[in-house]
Amino acid sequence: MRAARQAVDLLLRAENTWRFEDPQHGLSDQEWMVLRFLARANSFSRSPSALAQFVGTTRSAVSQLLKGLEAKGYVERRPSVEDKRSVSLRVTPQGDKMLTRDPIGPLVNAISALELGANNFRDALRDVLGRLGTNQHRHHADNCGECIFLSSASDPAKGKAQMEFTCRFFRSGINSAEMDLLCFKFEQRRLDRAGG
Ligand code: SF4
Known part of the structure; x- marks a missing residue:
């Protein structure tokens, strides 16, 4: 149990890589979350409503986040291929370039370099989250x-x-x-x- 508690303490110390009060490279932590998600989201998940569900906020709050990212040229909307009445969100080439400065980049690199292997680390975390019932959590x-x-x-x-x-x-x-x-x-x- 002692090692498990220490592991949780260490996980909490990593939190400041994805949660921060002052903008990093001009973007808030939530704007980074949106940009990061859209860059890796499948076609069913690139809508404002899917994004609101992922971020764990309201449609109007997501709309504000998207407006900011669109104004900076990092995200654009296009009519959805499946349903012309809906929009599909896409990260622009400028947004892709910005993502090379993602604050979680060093964390990704550190996990890649683990001796136990990133696959094993991922599977262990997935197992832990599965035991917690991640369906009840945001960012799922x-x-x-x-x-x-x-x-x-x-x-x-x-x-x-x-x-x-x-x-x-x-x-x-x-x-x-x-x-x-x-x-x-x-x-x-x-x-x-x-x-x-
Ligand atoms: S619901 Fe599941 S199987 Fe279907 S697209 Fe999403 S992740 Fe894939």
Whole structure:
């Protein structure tokens, strides 16, 4: 238990990399959160309402954040391909350039350099959050691989090695590029607790 408490203390010390009072490189911590999310969000998650759900705030608060990012040229709106009445948010090339200065960059680099491996660290954190029931928390987005809504089948025309993926929530095919993107409707598959 002592080591677990120390681990939590250490996690809390990392918090100031993503939460801060004064803007960093001209953006607030929430603006960074929005820019970071949109850069990695799948097509279902690039709307103001999805963003409000991810950030854990109201549509009007998200609208203000988006206005600021659009005025700075980091984000733009386009008509959604699926539904012309909706908008799809996109990070501009200028926004991509800004993301190279993301305050969480050093944390990402430090995790990449871990001797135990970033994959193992990620899986351990995912396990911890799964035990906490992350559905009750904000900022809950992840990729399709661990989601209960993903179904897969092999395509006989392409051979066994070629799997076709479908999202049962959005009733849509998922291509390999989308598999690694963040989704606001992600729900964690039940974790195997054997031995735990
Ligand atoms: S499978 Fe899950 S994570 Fe992937 S698009 Fe569907 S709801 Fe989102």
